[in-house]
Amino acid sequence: MTASSALQTAPSGRSHAAHARDWLAENLKGRLRIDRAHEIPVTLQELVDFEVGMHAAGLAGITWPRAYAGHGLTLREHLEINREIGLAPVPNSVNSIGKELAGPIILAICNETQKAEYLPAILKMQAIWCQGFSEPGAGSDLAGLRTRAERTADGWRINGQKIWTSGASKSQRCLLLARTGTAEDRHKGLVLFAVRMDTPGLEVREIRSIDGHRHFCEVFFNDVIVDEADMLGAPDEGWAAATRVLSIERATNRMYRSWRFQSELEHLIDACRTDARAMALLTPYSRQLAQIRVEVELLKGHVETLVETLLSGGQIGPRGSFPKLYWSESHQRFAQIGWEIVSRFPPGVDGPLRDIRARMEAVYFASRAETIYAGTTEIQLDIIAGRILKLQKAA
Amino acid sequence: MHDDLDPAEFEDTARAVMASCAGAADVPARARLLGEAGLLGVLAPQATGGLDLPLRYAVPVCRTGGQALLGFPLIETLLLARLLADESPDLATGLVAGETLATIAWTGVVEDEIVGGAPVARVADYVLCFRRDGGALLLETAACTDLDETLSIDVDTPDAALRPGAAQVAQLDVAAVARLRADAKILRAACVHGSAAQCLELAVEHAQGRVQFGRPLSAYQALRHRLSRDALAVETMRNALVRALSEPAEGPAFARDAAWLGAAQAGPGVAESAIQVLGGMGFTWEVPLHRHLRQMRTQAVLGAAVEGLDDLAAHLLNGSNSPWNGDFHHVA
Ligand SMILES: Cc1cc2nc3c(=O)[nH]c(=O)nc-3n(C[C@H](O)[C@H](O)[C@H](O)COP(=O)(O)OP(=O)(O)OC[C@H]3O[C@@H](n4cnc5c(N)ncnc54)[C@H](O)[C@@H]3O)c2cc1C
Numbered sequence: 001m002t003a004s005s006a007l008q009t010a011p012s013g014r015s016h017a018a019h020a021r022d023w024l025a026e027n028l029k030g031r032l033r034i035d036r037a038h039e040i041p042v043t044l045q046e047l048v049d050f051e052v053g054m055h056a057a058g059l060a061g062i063t064w065p066r067a068y069a070g071h072g073l074t075l076r077e078h079l080e081i082n083r084e085i086g087l088a089p090v091p092n093s094v095n096s097i098g099k100e101l102a103g104p105i106i107l108a109i110c111n112e113t114q115k116a117e118y119l120p121a122i123l124k125m126q127a128i129w130c131q132g133f134s135e136p137g138a139g140s141d142l143a144g145l146r147t148r149a150e151r152t153a154d155g156w157r158i159n160g161q162k163i164w165t166s167g168a169s170k171s172q173r174c175l176l177l178a179r180t181g182t183a184e185d186r187h188k189g190l191v192l193f194a195v196r197m198d199t200p201g202l203e204v205r206e207i208r209s210i211d212g213h214r215h216f217c218e219v220f221f222n223d224v225i226v227d228e229a230d231m232l233g234a235p236d237e238g239w240a241a242a243t244r245v246l247s248i249e250r251a252t253n254r255m256y257r258s259w260r261f262q263s264e265l266e267h268l269i270d271a272c273r274t275d276a277r278a279m280a281l282l283t284p285y286s287r288q289l290a291q292i293r294v295e296v297e298l299l300k301g302h303v304e305t306l307v308e309t310l311l312s313g314g315q316i317g318p319r320g321s322f323p324k325l326y327w328s329e330s331h332q333r334f335a336q337i338g339w340e341i342v343s344r345f346p347p348g349v350d351g352p353l354r355d356i357r358a359r360m361e362a363v364y365f366a367s368r369a370e371t372i373y374a375g376t377t378e379i380q381l382d383i384i385a386g387r388i389l390k391l392q393k394a395a
Numbered sequence: 396m397h398d399d400l401d402p403a404e405f406e407d408t409a410r411a412v413m414a415s416c417a418g419a420a421d422v423p424a425r426a427r428l429l430g431e432a433g434l435l436g437v438l439a440p441q442a443t444g445g446l447d448l449p450l451r452y453a454v455p456v457c458r459t460g461g462q463a464l465l466g467f468p469l470i471e472t473l474l475l476a477r478l479l480a481d482e483s484p485d486l487a488t489g490l491v492a493g494e495t496l497a498t499i500a501w502t503g504v505v506e507d508e509i510v511g512g513a514p515v516a517r518v519a520d521y522v523l524c525f526r527r528d529g530g531a532l533l534l535e536t537a538a539c540t541d542l543d544e545t546l547s548i549d550v551d552t553p554d555a556a557l558r559p560g561a562a563q564v565a566q567l568d569v570a571a572v573a574r575l576r577a578d579a580k581i582l583r584a585a586c587v588h589g590s591a592a593q594c595l596e597l598a599v600e601h602a603q604g605r606v607q608f609g610r611p612l613s614a615y616q617a618l619r620h621r622l623s624r625d626a627l628a629v630e631t632m633r634n635a636l637v638r639a640l641s642e643p644a645e646g647p648a649f650a651r652d653a654a655w656l657g658a659a660q661a662g663p664g665v666a667e668s669a670i671q672v673l674g675g676m677g678f679t680w681e682v683p684l685h686r687h688l689r690q691m692r693t694q695a696v697l698g699a700a701v702e703g704l705d706d707l708a709a710h711l712l713n714g715s716n717s718p719w720n721g722d723f724h725h726v727a
Contacts, residue, residue, distance in 0.1 A: 080644070087717065087719075089719055263719070266714075269715065270720035271723065274724055287708050291660070294657050298657045301631065304634075322634075352723050384623035385620065391619050392603050393611075394610065
């Protein structure tokens with residue numbers, strides 16, 4: 001049996017949502033569940049295997065063409081399935097860069113050979129991707145990046161450094177943004193590559209983050225040679241492609257967010273309900289939690305409206321900033337409240353209280369990054385001011 | 396029949412009518428203009444002269460009304476004209492034509508012998524009052540006493556308290572009132588959306604015209620970011636309404652509550668922000684920002700937004716039905 005014939009989608013007559021629910025109930029178990037505190041953490045291989053299963057079951061690659069191992073459905077089914085993924089304690093994809101950033105951009109600008117090479121490998125988890133955009137000197141001001149790509153006889157030579165590259169030490173490919181000219185060229189002369197992480201001259205160093213993990217990394221390029229075949233789109237198309245990647249990232253990445261947010265809130269309350277002492281800590285926050293619950297619903301409004309826009313052929317453009325901004329700040333407020341509650345649980349609590357305490361601690365620290373990555377809050381506000389409100393800077 | 400009508404075109408028509416209402420002398424004059432334009436019968440059956448359209452067509456009407464500080468019980472008239480069509484067809488016809496005026500006392504119940512939150516009750520012919528059992532009575536305002544609008548902060552559509560009189564005209568059952576309240580949440584959210592959008596527009600206009608330190612205010616990032624946040628608030632209201640009027644996967648009830656509670660919470664903030672952006676000018680009676688603030692704050696009270704949040708809080712504390720938490724054992 002070939003991999004593609006093993007692909008299942010919702011059997012006729014059943015909704016995609018019901019299929020996703022059933023599959024998750026059957027397959028999301030043990031250490032994979034992010035709503036339980038685990039003695040031994042889940043391994044990368046376990047996560048990879050689980051994602052292979054999700055793809056085969058029709059829960060990933062939903063909108064990608066069948067020719068590249070996708071399921072050939074629309075964003076509507078993607079949304080329907082992601083609601084269920086959000087409501088269940090599913091781990092975030094270890095290849096979300098591949099599936100939600102590199103994939104769409106490859107579909108948009110690459111040639112047939114490249115699509116056939118890169119895309120199925122992403123869904124089958126044979127190639128985990130990372131995103132090499134930010135540099136020590138180029139964060140919010142991405143156009144200030146300095147990593148150089150020089151033409152050689154049969155390809156490119158890369159020199160420079162990337163930073164904050166999530167998952168680089170676990171990746172097989174890097175979606176690299178580099179420049180052919182000098183930093184003064186700003187938005188011109190930028191080019192995208194799919195660099196193999198095992199290329200000689202490429203070195204990865206993990207960085208420890210505030211949550212204790214070693215997930216984001218520094219990536220050094222010393223005379224790294226990249227084939228012409230691994231250049232994505234045309235040279236000079238890099239900025240347009242990168243901007244599109246970032247707008248996709250803001251608007252559609254992890255579409256399950258609102259529902260995951262909802263499930264975190266429900267988990268907090270349901271867990272506290274198992275113990276009168278915890279309930280006494282939670283109750284004074286009830287109006288604030290109700291406000292958060294309203295915000296979750298309003299966030300769904302942003303997401304569903306953007307999906308409708310895309311389905312009817314419209315562009316999202318700068319409006320992707322709205323859900324990013326709304327979600328990240330609302331989620332941080334929730335994380336603060338949640339932490340204030342669970343951090344005062346009596347010592348020695350076990351079972352559901354121990355689980356939610358561990359989860360809220362993780363959510364609290366992780367949420368601090370949510371107003372930084374994918375364009376900081378200040379950058380989102382700049383985008384809205386400049387591109388949506390079109391506020392003038394001079395008289 | 397209404398598939399060929401576009402709610403967006405409705406919005407343009409409505410805006411033009413609202414503009415003409417600005418010159419009208421009083422509430423009855425506005426009623427006639429709105430009635431002639433057909434806006435009051437958007438929801439009412441055709442037998443009353445109405446258009447018999449679904450709720451989403453009333454949204455642009457209420458949105459433009461909020462934007463224009465209309466000074467008319469728009470939400471009340473739209474809903475009562477539909478609700479009374481069967482039991483009191485003549486009355487409903489009068490409402491649709493703008494010849495009869497009716498309002499709703501949104502706060503209190505008849506049994507307490509005083510009700511409140513009745514927009515323009517002073518000039519209304521009829522007032523709907525709620526009963527403790529969830530039903531409602533339509534009363535003749537002339538038979539009510541102690542009408543008092545001194546506590547109203549809304550200068551365009553002042554709401555009044557009154558003592559219900561005995562002259563009962565019609566009666567509504569619990570189901571009819573429940574639907575009325577549900578639909579009112581949407582229309583109120585639309586009114587607040589229009590009001591907040593207008594405040595944002597005034598603030599953006601001012602920020603670009605006013606020069607300080609040699610540059611327009613809109614050049615300064617503190618104000619750019621403030622206005623961006625206000626834009627987010629307004630866009631959130633818009634999208635919440637779109638979602639509440641679609642068929643959300645989770646059903647319409649909570650999406651509707653969220654649209655209303657979210658608007659009630661965020662709307663006044665946009666007006667407050669605009670007042671800040673206009674500086675001393677923002678604090679003047681002449682600039683209409685305070686009237687928007689008054690309108691939105693009043694809507695929040697009439698629509699029981701704080702109570703709604705507390706109801707939701709109580710509901711949340713009862714726990715979810717997430718299957719992933721199904722093995723938890725709850726204490727009382
Ligand atoms: C957890 C995490 C994962 C990440 N993963 C990746 C990844 O996989 N790949 C990748 O390429 N990058 C990644 N990033 C990097 C991320 O995109 C950058 O951190 C972000 O763009 C900000 O850049 P910076 O860190 O250089 O901060 P800076 O740009 O130096 O900003 C510092 C502060 O100044 C503010 N600021 C900057 N410019 C302005 C301005 N014009 N006006 C007002 N305020 C301003 C910012 O908002 C911020 O508060 C990740 C970051 C985090 C935290």
